[in-house]
Amino acid sequence: MDEVEIKIMEINPRKIRKILKEKAKFVKRVSKGITFTQTRL
Amino acid sequence: MLRESPKELHLHKPGYEAERTEGKNVTITIKGKLRVVDNHKVRKEINFPLKNLKEAQEFCDLIGVKHTSTVEIKREYYKFYNCSVEIVQWPTIPPYMEIEGSPSNILKVAKLLGFSKKDFFPRRVEDYYKGLKKKKSLTFSNEI
Numbered sequence: 359m360d361e362v363e364i365k366i367m368e369i370n371p372r373k374i375r376k377i378l379k380e381k382a383k384f385v386k387r388v389s390k391g392i393t394f395t396q397t398r399l
Numbered sequence: 400m401l402r403e404s405p406k407e408l409h410l411h412k413p414g415y416e417a418e419r420t421e422g423k424n425v426t427i428t429i430k431g432k433l434r435v436v437d438n439h440k441v442r443k444e445i446n447f448p449l450k451n452l453k454e455a456q457e458f459c460d461l462i463g464v465k466h467t468s469t470v471e472i473k474r475e476y477y478k479f480y481n482c483s484v485e486i487v488q489w490p491t492i493p494p495y496m497e498i499e500g501s502p503s504n505i506l507k508v509a510k511l512l513g514f515s516k517k518d519f520f521p522r523r524v525e526d527y528y529k530g531l532k533k534k535k536s537l538t539f540s541n542e543i
Contacts, residue, residue: 360441360442360443361430361441361442361443361444361499362439362440362441362499362500362501362502362505363439363440363441363497363498363499363505363521364438364439364440364497364498364505364509364519364520364521365440365495365496365497365519365520365521365522365524365527366495366496366498366509366512366514366518366519366520367493367495367520367527368493368494368495369486369493369494369495369496371486371488371494373513374486374496374512375475375486377511377512377513378477378479378484378486378512381479381511382477382478382479382484383477383478383479384475384476384477385476385477385478385483386475386476387474387475387476388473388474388475388476
């Protein structure tokens, strides 16, 4: 299935979080994840 | 090397990418070639779980990919109009937001959060901050 996604860069997280806490459902907080990048040999 | 701690894996080659997402279990996501349609990032994805990072490393070895860089990422997930909204924080760069869903719902959510279509960036973080491509390791502990 195709995933459709956009990014909005350089946000003010406090402002966004305030709106989301009023209107959206909080799902989870992942305090820290580690991303590994791999390249085909 | 992959480390036994949480928890994402990205596999890259031109037109092909996979990642493992955070959580107790390891998930590898194979991502198809990125297309930009109407300022949205669109691509096919296939996810499958693996037991742990060791198994993920073995999988990567088997398909012939090697580890190139590590990035620590903090994420907060919200559900809003059938969209997944994430506040994402990488070391050294300002926070950004990802919205995933149908194009109409993405636009609706973006407007409610004070943004418009012109604010959409439909590519990878490394395409926005070109200097990040050269970093082998980005962790919060290394942040100045």
